[in-house]
Amino acid sequence: MKLNFRLPTLFSIALFLFSCGNADDDVNLDLNLGDGLGKGKPVDECLDLGENDLVLSIQEQFTTLPGKVSIFFRVSDTDNNPVPGLTADQFTIYEQGRNDDCFNTISTSESQARISPNSQIFSNNTLLVLDLSNSVLSSSLEELKSASISFIDNVMPATPEDSFKMAIYWFDGENELHLLNAPTSSKQELTIAIEGITEDISNDPSTDLYGAVIKSTDIATGLLNESTSDGKIGAASVVIFTDGTDQASRFTEEAALKKVDEADSNISFFTIGLGGEIDTQVLTDIGKTFSVFAGNKEELETTFNDISFRVSQRANSFYLFEYCTPKRDGSGESNLAIQVKEGSRQGAVQTKFNANGFTGGCE
Incomplete structure (x- = not known):
């Protein structure tokens, strides 16, 4: 039997609450060869x-x-x-x-x-990366916290599994990706971390979006390498939320996109944008797996749920x-x-x- 594949959709846009979807074109892990069947071949x-x-x-x-x-x-x-x-x-x-x-x-x-x-042979890590610059803290923090907790509930298994972990990071204008909670399989631990975010958490009102992209990719790569060092197969997802564009100008858009494009194929990238000050094209390019955009803070939880559904689907496929x-x-x-x-x-x-x-x- 000859395998009859349709040509994959490499880029698609689906409007939903101003959302933009990108085709999930990294269907296989690095073990996959040529035709997408990995170590398999077409059936006789x-x-x-x-x-x-x-x-x-x-x-x-x-x-x-x-x-x-x-x-x-x-x-x-x-x-x-x-x-x-x-x-x-x-x-x-x-x-x-x-x-x-x-x-x-x-x-x-x-x-x-x-x-x-x-769990004995597979490891999956999710990085939730939150923009906690001044504009978010002053106008949409409670909605972001509620949406993030919903994201955790949807992505993490009901019963903790060592093979499924999530870490939470946040960024503002500083040259640092701040750790809110280290990788864990505990929903409760992650939820408590989100609930503990306060309006005075940040000392820099600017937005270092490109720096966050670069640093989170490096962290995901490190987690992937660590999780596969004992012979396991690993995958990771980076989910970045922001309500604006890069203001710190510490890193270039080109450098951030290069980091994403050259990342291990086992790493998926998702972005969530809020409001009218975001650059939808930039976020679409960064979130090459899938991107969603909320027009206002009331739509945040819906957009986070959309992304969480896709992250969960990938891990459970x-x-x-x-x-x-x-x-x-x-x-x-x-x-x-x-x-x-x-x-x-x-x-x-x-x-x-x-x-x-x-x-x-x-x-």
Whole structure:
């Protein structure tokens, strides 16, 4: 079967409360190669599964004795939008051994197929970066605090997970990205930090927006490197809020955009703009994954919720799919195809595994 992808939308604008959306064009992590399937490849034509509406991008795969096959992948549509919330019963497994002309369907119930927690191999960090310059503190602080708490509630898992953490930073006119709360998996800790923001938190009324972009990208890169140092796969999101343009002039727009453009592809960038003094084009370029603009402070929570939905979707579109294969030691290398169906949409990817040492039973 030939993989039939539609051309991804690299840039799109959707007006919603003066919001601007950018296509999520970094659908895959650096492990992905060429065609966006990561370590996978198009499924053999003999399966005749039809046109792909969904993309399964294999990030990593491994086997565990006595007979478990584990595949870690991300699911998106062909416009590169993440697809979260899939369950094991939406996947079909096909195997092709050396004696098979084509693939055989493997029963998901008999093979104990499941979606497993991916915390052992995946780490996700979110940076919420807030403009606390004088204009925000004097006119929209309470609305910003309420919107930020809503953002935390929407993005962070209900039950704390070590693999999902958030940090909060803020900026004004100083040459510093101030830490409000270090990376944590605790919703309560993050909420208390936001509630503790007061009108006298800043000593500089200016706005160092470009500096905040550069510094937050560096921090996200550091967190990504740290989280992947022990062999994990990592992703990060930088979410920047501002109600104005860069006033400090300490860094250039060119330098800030260069930092974003050259950032690790595992880092996503979102921006939230408030009011009539923002530069929507600059914020769109910085928030290359997605941007939203609120016309007034009453719309802040809605725009924050819009971004939080997208951040959460991305984080939850990664799956660790595991099953117990019927292949046994001596069978050599087998082809594996995984198909997913979501409503009327479907997609599939092919890979292979070696059953060396496999025996009956499965952990």
